[in-house]
Amino acid sequence: MKKILSLSIICMAISLSAPSQVILLADTAFTTDVGFDSGSASCLYTGGHVMGENMAPGNWVADCFTIPPGETWTVDSVTVFGFQFSGLSPSVMANYPFQEGYLQIYAGGQPGNGGYVIWGDSATDVLASTGITDIYRVDTSPGPYTGITGCYATIRYLTLFLSPAPNLAPGTYWLSWAGLPYTSPGAGPGYPIPWCPPKVLPGRINPPNQQGRYDSSGTWKVAIDNSDTLGFNKIIKGSYTGGTAVGNVNERPYSLLSQNVPNPFSGTTGISFYMPQAGHAKLTVLNAVGQVVANLFDGNADVGANEVTFYAENLSAGVYYYQLTTCNSVENEKMMLVK
Numbered sequence: 001m002k003k004i005l006s007l008s009i010i011c012m013a014i015s016l017s018a019p020s021q022v023i024l025l026a027d028t029a030f031t032t033d034v035g036f037d038s039g040s041a042s043c044l045y046t047g048g049h050v051m052g053e054n055m056a057p058g059n060w061v062a063d064c065f066t067i068p069p070g071e072t073w074t075v076d077s078v079t080v081f082g083f084q085f086s087g088l089s090p091s092v093m094a095n096y097p098f099q100e101g102y103l104q105i106y107a108g109g110q111p112g113n114g115g116y117v118i119w120g121d122s123a124t125d126v127l128a129s130t131g132i133t134d135i136y137r138v139d140t141s142p143g144p145y146t147g148i149t150g151c152y153a154t155i156r157y158l159t160l161f162l163s164p165a166p167n168l169a170p171g172t173y174w175l176s177w178a179g180l181p182y183t184s185p186g187a188g189p190g191y192p193i194p195w196c197p198p199k200v201l202p203g204r205i206n207p208p209n210q211q212g213r214y215d216s217s218g219t220w221k222v223a224i225d226n227s228d229t230l231g232f233n234k235i236i237k238g239s240y241t242g243g244t245a246v247g248n249v250n251e252r253p254y255s256l257l258s259q260n261v262p263n264p265f266s267g268t269t270g271i272s273f274y275m276p277q278a279g280h281a282k283l284t285v286l287n288a289v290g291q292v293v294a295n296l297f298d299g300n301a302d303v304g305a306n307e308v309t310f311y312a313e314n315l316s317a318g319v320y321y322y323q324l325t326t327c328n329s330v331e332n333e334k335m336m337l338v339k
Contacts, residue, residue, distance in 0.1 A: 024073055025065050025236040028081075029199040029207055029332065030135050030155070039134030042155060042197055045206040046290070050225035051139055052195030053214040053232075055082050055178050057102060057122070060215040061196040061223070062111045062176040063232040071242040073168045077128065078103055078160045079235040083137045083153040084181045084192035098194065100180035101127030103160045105168075111176050111213055112220025118173075119166045127179070128161035137197045155197055165238060175234060176215075198223070198230040202321035202332055203290015207231060257324040257331040260310070264336035271296065272307040273324050282325045283308060288318060296322070312337050 033041040044051065053061045067073050082098065103126055106115035120126070138152040158179050181194045196214075199207050210231030212223035223230040260269045275281065281301040285294040293315060296308045310322070317339040324331045 022239060023235060023237055024075070024240060025234070026331070027063075027065065027199075027231075028233040028235065029201050029231075030081075030133075030197070030233060031332070032200055032202055032204045033138075036136055036138065037152075039136060041138045041152070042135050042200060043138045043140050043204045045200045045204040045225075045228075048200075048204075048206060048225045048228070050198065050223075050230065051137060052083065052197045053212075053223055053230075054216070055194050055196040057100075057178045057180055058215075058217070060102075060104075060111070060176045060178050061232055062106070062174050062213045062215070062220075063234060064110075064172055064174045064211050065234070065236065066172045067168055067170045069170045071170060071240050073236075073240045074165050074238045075105075075162055075168060075236055076165045076238040077162060077236075078175060078177070079237070080158050080160065080175075080177050080179075080196070081133070081155055081233045082158060082179050082181075082194045082196050083155045084194050098127065098130045098156060098158050098179045098181055100125040101130070101158045101160045102178045103162070104176045105166060106174035106176060107171070110211075110220070111174055111215065115174055119162065122178075126160045126162065127158055129159045130156055132156050137195070153195075174213075175236075196232050198225070199233055201290065201323065202286055202334075203288065205286075205290040257322075257333055259333055260322065260335045264338045265312070266338050267311070267313050269310050269312070269335065270307055271310055271322055272305055273301075274305055275301045275303050275326070278303045279326060281306070284323050284325075285310060286321045286323060288320070293320070301326075 030042045031040040032043045055061050102122060102124065104117050104120035107118045109115040133155045135155045136152045137155050160177065179194050181192045198212065199210065201207055206225065206228045210229045212230045212232050213220050214223050258272045260271045262269060271283065273283065278300060280299065281297060283297040284292050285296060287293050294310065296310055315337060317337050320335050320337060321332055322335060
């Protein structure tokens, strides 16, 4: 029986695995607006119009990941995300989970453009658990953002279990996935339709340089919204060997962005982040509409804890976001500047 849970994304990401698992990749960018309904909102990015891509079986979505030189990953589980439109309210649909999940791993290139399947198939249900997050996918059209008024749906997670777990050498791979929703009583004809939410950043900005793809009735296409390429949220867990890890390879942490201290703050505040291994990191500050107002760090960060000081004396009071970008994750936190 599949376990149904109701968790926030952070708690879910930490608790999904057995002790031997670690987070190999955390590639998510969800929340744009806090305090929506009982959680947060993931709004369309500014100028965008795509709520997501169809992820029903036969309509796959895909995104890529890269294993660094010198490392080998044993992938035990992959967590992806979806939501369902049914004509019913989100509170009603919260009772109807995904029923099945499918996953394939491609090597050698993009799906539909030279890539070939090295793990999985289109017929084996590998869904291990599913549940709701505290984030809603929100359509704010047709007007500008003056308060969230459009249709919305609860974003769910689907954890897909890989057995046997593939051992992957350094290189670039593509994950392709689909999910079968629960057919809810009272839903309209043809509903519910499962959609995969794209990544979007605070201020409703589409992250740059995304490479998402989708399969529409057997033809793979680039996922594009208003000329910008979309990416899809995913978490990969398992174990690894090689690299520059110290100690037990099963205890490898992922890049972790901490809450700034103090918060709220009036002039300066400290921001710390943990690096599982030395590598490039970029730390920026964005205002409430997604504009970069400060570049705090952009270079090689040391393994372990790193800390920078944010001087905000020349900025107006209000809500700001800070974003950490590393080779294996993009993470965001919120802070409050008071005067």
